[in-house]
Amino acid sequence: MTTESALPSPARRDDLASRLFDLAAGDEDARLCRDIPDSQCSEQPGSFVRQVIAQALSKTGDVLADPKVVLPWLLGAVGAPAFLLGLLVPLRESLALLPQMLVGAVIRRFPVRKGFWAASSLVEGLCVILMGVLAATGMRGALAGWSIVGLLALFSLARGVASIAAKDTLGKTVSKGRRGRVSGYAATASGLVASLAGLYLALGPADARPEWLLYALLMLAGATWFAAAAVFWSIREFAGATEGGRSLGDLIGRQFALLARDRELRKFLLARTLMISTALVGPAYVSLAQRDSGQQLGALGWLIIASGLSSALSASFWGRLADRSSRLTMGLAALLCGALGIGVLAIRHWLSDWTSGGLFYAVVLFILGTAHAGVRIGRKTQLVDLASGDRKSDYVAVSNTLIGVLLLIGAVTGVLFECGLELGIGVLSVMAVAGALLAMTMKNVQQ
Numbered sequence: 001m002t003t004e005s006a007l008p009s010p011a012r013r014d015d016l017a018s019r020l021f022d023l024a025a026g027d028e029d030a031r032l033c034r035d036i037p038d039s040q041c042s043e044q045p046g047s048f049v050r051q052v053i054a055q056a057l058s059k060t061g062d063v064l065a066d067p068k069v070v071l072p073w074l075l076g077a078v079g080a081p082a083f084l085l086g087l088l089v090p091l092r093e094s095l096a097l098l099p100q101m102l103v104g105a106v107i108r109r110f111p112v113r114k115g116f117w118a119a120s121s122l123v124e125g126l127c128v129i130l131m132g133v134l135a136a137t138g139m140r141g142a143l144a145g146w147s148i149v150g151l152l153a154l155f156s157l158a159r160g161v162a163s164i165a166a167k168d169t170l171g172k173t174v175s176k177g178r179r180g181r182v183s184g185y186a187a188t189a190s191g192l193v194a195s196l197a198g199l200y201l202a203l204g205p206a207d208a209r210p211e212w213l214l215y216a217l218l219m220l221a222g223a224t225w226f227a228a229a230a231v232f233w234s235i236r237e238f239a240g241a242t243e244g245g246r247s248l249g250d251l252i253g254r255q256f257a258l259l260a261r262d263r264e265l266r267k268f269l270l271a272r273t274l275m276i277s278t279a280l281v282g283p284a285y286v287s288l289a290q291r292d293s294g295q296q297l298g299a300l301g302w303l304i305i306a307s308g309l310s311s312a313l314s315a316s317f318w319g320r321l322a323d324r325s326s327r328l329t330m331g332l333a334a335l336l337c338g339a340l341g342i343g344v345l346a347i348r349h350w351l352s353d354w355t356s357g358g359l360f361y362a363v364v365l366f367i368l369g370t371a372h373a374g375v376r377i378g379r380k381t382q383l384v385d386l387a388s389g390d391r392k393s394d395y396v397a398v399s400n401t402l403i404g405v406l407l408l409i410g411a412v413t414g415v416l417f418e419c420g421l422e423l424g425i426g427v428l429s430v431m432a433v434a435g436a437l438l439a440m441t442m443k444n445v446q447q
Contacts, residue, residue: 048182050235051170055186056193057228058121058162063194064221065128067092067152068282069303069365070214076290077214078135080145085287086417087149089279090407095156096163097404103164116165118229123158125225127151132218160400167384167396169235184319187373191315194308201301214297258398264386264443269399271330271442272379273406274435277428278337278372280413284421284428285344285368289361306362310369318374326382327442333374334436340367341429345422371432378439385445 064070067088075084107113131148139147170182197217259266289303322329344364347354354360383395416424 047235050231051166051182052185052189054117054228054232054235055166055182056189057224057231058124059186059190060193061125061128061221061224061228063190063304063308064197064224065131065218066304066307068279069286069307070217070300071131071148071152072283072286072290073300074131074135074214074218075145075148077211078144078148079140080148081142084145084149085283086413088152089283090413091149091153092156092159093276093279094404094407095153096159097400097407098160103161107161107164113165114169114232114235117162117169118233120158120162120165121225121229121232124155124162125222125229127155127158127222128225129219129222132215132222135218136212136215163400164396167380170384182319184316184322184377187315187319187377188313191308191310191313195305196308198301198304198306198308201297202305203298203301211297214300256398258395264445265395265399267438267442268379268382268386269402271435271438272399272403274431274438275330275334275375275379276403276407277431277435278334278368278375279407281337281341281425281428281432282365282368282372284417284424285361285364287417287421288355289365292355292361302359302362303365306364306366307369310366310373314370315373315377318377321374322377322381323446325444325446326378326385327439327444329374329378330382330442331436331439333371333378334432334439337368337371337375338429338431338433338436340364340371341425341432345426345429348422382442382445386443 071088072085075088107116128151131151134144134147134151197220201213259269286303289299318329318333321332383399386395413424413428416427
């Protein structure tokens with residue numbers, strides 16, 4: 001067999017991508033191109049499959065370096081000050097959102113935007129690898145803690161660039177009615193992989209779970225972003241519109257004008273603000289689990305399994321539901337998160353014996369992860385489908401910038417948790433329920 005015949009030709013790769021796309025789409029309208037350029041329509045199967053693979057790799061890294069589960073364990077392992085725990089989620093979320101108003105305009109100056117995602121993913125992977133390296137080399141105490149937090153800040157800024165580029169590329173290459181499934185299938189695949197890692201930590205022999213295994217796990221997580229960058233770069237993205245290269249003052253004025261004239265965008269932003277609670281409440285549950293179960297890697301393994309399985313078992317469902325009604329997806333998911341918090345508080349008050357084992361909190365994190373996956377997939381699909389034409393970057397940028405400011409302010413939840421973890425869980429659960437009710441009043445943008 002010659003070398004040329006042994007290698008898959010572009011035609012064979014396209015044929016495989018087409019078969020996978022037909023299988024994933026699962027309906028007779030799979031090839032329908034509703035709101036993407038005609039030039040991109042023939043490339044939709046390959047673009048769909050490549051974005052699922054790239055996002056699956058990226059999301060695997062997210063779970064293996066989860067700031068709500070794994071990074072708190074890392075800070076504890078290096079003896080970092082406890083108050084740094086309260087910075088993890090707000091920094092991870094807010095710094096990924098705050099720069100996006102400016103970044104959105106910069107990206108729009110380039111007709112092809114996939115390179116921004118690929119480059120940002122390389123930075124993300126390097127930051128996570130360095131977290132593991134710093135801990136593995138023996139750095140401890142406040143210096144180690146602040147170094148990890150600093151790397152997380154840089155990671156989050158790169159993530160902000162990737163977020164804009166990903167949504168813009170998705171909007172150009174995959175038709176409406178298929179976008180939610182990209183996130184759904186990717187989250188399912190990544191959840192399964194991460195669950196296998198957690199299973200090893202939970203059930204592996206004690207002598208096969210040395211302390212450095214946590215650091216190796218982070219280095220592996222970083223490598224997944226390197227692989228994701230290579231896959232995303234292979235997407236065949238055609239040149240798009242480049243309007244939008246404006247000064248910062250004009251940019252702010254024009255993007256905030258969206259809020260003045262778009263009532264649905266304002267309603268979406270208010271609902272998303274209330275749903276911030278689904279991200280902020282996670283460390284409180286982990287802290288309760290640590291209080292009752294300790295910092296052993298076995299306990300961490302069960303939490304990783306719960307987090308991974310929640311995405312694996314629910315994301316495809318949320319993705320399909322989001323393609324039918326993203327507002328319903330947001331509402332149901334946020335309501336589930338709120339009900340979980342109320343239920344946990346009730347069990348701790350009347351059935352406290354149930355909470356003594358680590359598995360209880362694994363179940364809690366599984367439900368929370370399921371709910372948060374629905375909120376994330378629902379809000380992404382709602383925003384992309386709400387923005388018509390080639391204006392998706394503007395909608396995403398102004399939305400994420402405003403939410404980023406509120407998330408940074410959300411760092412004060414550390415003070416709330418200081419007053420009592422149960423109090424914090426109660427307040428955040430009520431916020432989630434309020435967000436669910438508001439989401440159900442939004443426009444069904446899939447019709």
